Amino acid sequence: MEKRNLYHDKRAQWAVYLVAFGVLALIPVWMGDDPFTLNQYARYGVFGILALSVSLVWGFGGILSLGQGIAFGMAAYGMAATMQMQYQDPVNDPIPSFMLTNELTALPTVWEPFWHTSVGLILAMGIPVVFFVLFGLLMFQARLAGAFVAIMTLAMLGAWYNMAYDMQPFTAGFNGISPPNAFQAFGVEVDPYSSMIYWVSLGVLAALTLLTKLLLQSKFGTIIQAIRDDSERARFLGYNVAFYQVVVFALGGLIAALGGMVWVIIVQYVSPTALEIFFSITIVIWAAVGGRMSLFGAIFGAIFINAAQSYVGDEFQATWFIILGTVFIVVVRFLPKGFAGLFEYAISFVPNPLPPSRSLISGQQK
Amino acid sequence: MSAILELHGVTKAYDAYTVVDNFNLTVNEGELRCLLGPNGAGKTTTMDLITGRQKMTSGKVVFQGRKISGMSEHRICQQGIGRKFQIPAVFKDLTVQENLRVALTRTTNPFMNMIEFGRGSGRERLQQVVELVGLQERLDELSGNLSHGETQWLEIGMVLTQNPKLLLMDEPTAGMTEQETQKTSDIFNRLKGEHTLIVVEHDMAFVREIADIITLMHLGKTLAEGPMDQVENDPKVREVYLGSEGITDAA
Ligand SMILES: Nc1ncnc2c1ncn2[C@@H]1O[C@H](COP(=O)(O)OP(=O)(O)OP(=O)(O)O)[C@@H](O)[C@H]1O
Ligand SMILES: [Mg+2]
Numbered sequence: 001m002e003k004r005n006l007y008h009d010k011r012a013q014w015a016v017y018l019v020a021f022g023v024l025a026l027i028p029v030w031m032g033d034d035p036f037t038l039n040q041y042a043r044y045g046v047f048g049i050l051a052l053s054v055s056l057v058w059g060f061g062g063i064l065s066l067g068q069g070i071a072f073g074m075a076a077y078g079m080a081a082t083m084q085m086q087y088q089d090p091v092n093d094p095i096p097s098f099m100l101t102n103e104l105t106a107l108p109t110v111w112e113p114f115w116h117t118s119v120g121l122i123l124a125m126g127i128p129v130v131f132f133v134l135f136g137l138l139m140f141q142a143r144l145a146g147a148f149v150a151i152m153t154l155a156m157l158g159a160w161y162n163m164a165y166d167m168q169p170f171t172a173g174f175n176g177i178s179p180p181n182a183f184q185a186f187g188v189e190v191d192p193y194s195s196m197i198y199w200v201s202l203g204v205l206a207a208l209t210l211l212t213k214l215l216l217q218s219k220f221g222t223i224i225q226a227i228r229d230d231s232e233r234a235r236f237l238g239y240n241v242a243f244y245q246v247v248v249f250a251l252g253g254l255i256a257a258l259g260g261m262v263w264v265i266i267v268q269y270v271s272p273t274a275l276e277i278f279f280s281i282t283i284v285i286w287a288a289v290g291g292r293m294s295l296f297g298a299i300f301g302a303i304f305i306n307a308a309q310s311y312v313g314d315e316f317q318a319t320w321f322i323i324l325g326t327v328f329i330v331v332v333r334f335l336p337k338g339f340a341g342l343f344e345y346a347i348s349f350v351p352n353p354l355p356p357s358r359s360l361i362s363g364q365q366k
Numbered sequence: 367m368s369a370i371l372e373l374h375g376v377t378k379a380y381d382a383y384t385v386v387d388n389f390n391l392t393v394n395e396g397e398l399r400c401l402l403g404p405n406g407a408g409k410t411t412t413m414d415l416i417t418g419r420q421k422m423t424s425g426k427v428v429f430q431g432r433k434i435s436g437m438s439e440h441r442i443c444q445q446g447i448g449r450k451f452q453i454p455a456v457f458k459d460l461t462v463q464e465n466l467r468v469a470l471t472r473t474t475n476p477f478m479n480m481i482e483f484g485r486g487s488g489r490e491r492l493q494q495v496v497e498l499v500g501l502q503e504r505l506d507e508l509s510g511n512l513s514h515g516e517t518q519w520l521e522i523g524m525v526l527t528q529n530p531k532l533l534l535m536d537e538p539t540a541g542m543t544e545q546e547t548q549k550t551s552d553i554f555n556r557l558k559g560e561h562t563l564i565v566v567e568h569d570m571a572f573v574r575e576i577a578d579i580i581t582l583m584h585l586g587k588t589l590a591e592g593p594m595d596q597v598e599n600d601p602k603v604r605e606v607y608l609g610s611e612g613i614t615d616a617a
Contacts, residue, residue: 219467219479219483226465233455236448236449237471238471240438
């Protein structure tokens, strides 16, 4: 009975995902092209990407990572370096100005690869993933789970924050890096105040969401949920649990990294705030409120909370974190599946008009 | 008949307290062995040592001529040893059908499983198992909503899906009604011959129904081994269960 709920029907889910992204893609057409609004919405897209990564890793993989900001921040720095080097001139002006103020006389070796945009993009995306693989191996081989993983990821995030802050000649420390020009790829400039930036952000969000959805419907998706429910049982069915957890964790890192790259294209800026502990915890709250066991729920949570924050007006900004904390506690206590769970419940009263799908076991219609 | 599983001097000690004490066991292919013993005799621990869930203090386990002690749990499982836990363990947030699909491990490689969408593959095996454990009507139910007996069957079904050569069943009828127990013994009798089974059980009526040979454990050691009648009438056994009518009342 449970599964005849329209909410669980895969065909209905795909339809909703496709329609929703289709409608979102039309927003610039309807709403006009106020550059600041489009830039704002593009930022929401990145928040959605981050919530998506938490939904995959925590909601489906059962790994409570408070360190998604590590991948986000690393990729953001990689992207900022790439954009900065697009601005520099190899002959006349090879060293970014913040390095000169920090008394560097040559471009640091770690910055050299970023002369090439394609190499820069690969590094911005690849280094966080490699780091998440190694960090994941460390944690999951040791069979850490639950709060221990949360604490480990949080501590690691703190370490990276300090590093970004302290390595001033390489990262511009507290001030951060602000590449002067918009990002250019294949001769096209991505203007951060245009419809284009909105579509880039939404496009990445949509592509990642649909790919994750597909992944979750593969057997891999079922296995990671099984591991979340009872890792011991999965282990004694012959699964290398740590291997699966590392893969999920790294995929979550990849998604967050792509979010970080898009973020820097939008804001043309990166600073240690991308690696702030508070920011990473907030991402988890978005996903929890929207519904971590639903990709769409988590994304909705991110957008809803951020939109709410920008519309409540200035007098509430001081108390915003108290409001957010309260909402989080209420949701965790009363709505463990977040808004998505509420929606699941509501829609269970709607009769499912779709014919039953084929059973994967019997091959018969039920 | 050839030995499929051999335990040589298997020992598990916590500080000074030895839970499994220089325990030897040989199980032949196709046999259904019952492992009996009072609470705390070391039966579950023995299963933990075979499957790698706990590390043994000394001794070794040989499966199909190959030393498996020291391998990781999933590697031991991949050799062909399936296990049902004493406390039934299924994936509660997944449906019955999803539980069984996870148990169908044609490959355990995560990347191969990313391109596996379950169309057709292994359907016959799942169909057989579902019929054997009788969960046809419950395929789309969340397994967290199953009754206790159904949960036990689902876990048995999951282990069977894997088609392991050796099945370890820790108290498969615990908490079952009389009819449910009867159904379970029918299932086990059908498995005999094709699979080798080691069953830990307290329900003596059930043991009588299914067992070929019984190994009686006490304080981590073998107290007696042989067919039911022989073990029951063994004077050492009567001594251990002093004051009772024999092992029948031991549970
Ligand atoms: N971690 C541990 N530290 C110390 N003693 C332990 C530990 N784990 C189990 N034991 C002891 O080992 C003994 C054997 O336990 P085991 O679970 O193997 O018994 P069993 O034969 O399966 O009993 P039951 O019929 O109650 O399931 C028990 O006395 C138990 O208290
Ligand atoms: Mg036991």
